[in-house]
């Protein structure tokens with residue numbers, strides 16, 4: 001997940017195009033038309049940021065930073081550069097790499113999040129990228145609540161050429177996770193990817209089940225799970241922020257994955273979530289293909305969000 005492939009940035013830019021179009025077309029017109037950045041222009045900028053779901057506080061901070069700048073007449077690129085820098089500032093320290101192959105072996109990765117957020121798809125994409133690097137990967141269908149969930153994951157396992165472990169609908173997910181960890185130790189797996197249910201009878205039951213899964217994993221492997229990724233859907237906007245708080249309060253989340261950034265003009269939501277969360281953002285999803293899951297890099301993200309090219313490294 002750390003390598004940069006060709007076309008990488010263009011996929012990111014393409015994925016974020018709904019947000020960047022909304023944000024920059026209007027923003028640059030405000031600034032270019034108003035050389036002297038008056039109060040009305042700044043207010044308009046703040047409104048645009050709020051519309052893109054940056055939230056009131058961050059929008060005000062970014063607008064205030066932009067107010068300090070003077071832009072040459074008709075230079076939309078300078079405006080974009082300044083905006084990207086202001087967004088990246090807000091994300092400072094909130095990015096972290098994700099590479100289960102660099103950690104202890106077997107590396108146990110747990111996927112949590114509400115139903116439909118993209119857990120299973122994200123797991124599948126990660127599995128494919130790991131097997132492509134030669135890793136021995138075990139996929140575990142810890143969502144024993146829905147029969148269709150097991151089938152969906154099986155398809156991903158086949159596509160990724162990873163091994164698969166599942167049980168009948170209604171089976172105990174923690175028991176399955178336990179057995180999977182024992183098998184992974186015995187059979188020398190590099191990585192175990194454990195899917196979980198997004199919905200049970202109620203929220204408390206969901207949390208209790210996740211905590212139980214974490215507890216049994218720890219019984220088999222010290223220090224595991226090595227990663228617990230909370231998967232959040234960007235298209236639900238402020239709801240994703242609320243979900244981060246609910247899962248984050250349980251204090252077992254080690255990293256965030258923000259999916260479906262391609263499906264929304266409100267991709268700014270990533271910024272308040274990154275600021276509010278104790279866990280860093282590790283990966284972002286900008287489409288349904290395997291290549292559309294990308295490591296989160298704050299500066300790159302900020303630039304592509306305003307439609308700028310990457311900086312040469």
Ligand SMILES: Nc1nc2c(ncn2[C@@H]2O[C@H](COP(=O)(O)OP(=O)(O)OP(=O)(O)O)[C@@H](O)[C@H]2O)c(=O)[nH]1
Pocket residue numbers: 113114115116117118119120121122143149196197198199231259260261262263284285286287288292
């Ligand atoms: N456009 C887009 N679609 C995505 C992305 N990630 C996931 N999806 C789609 O979102 C839908 C739900 O994804 P799942 O992976 O099934 O979600 P889940 O969290 O496992 O859902 P449950 O199993 O119901 O809890 C699927 O149709 C995915 O293809 C993304 O980054 N971009």
Ligand SMILES: [Mg+2]
Pocket residue numbers: 119120121143149195
């Ligand atoms: Mg699922």
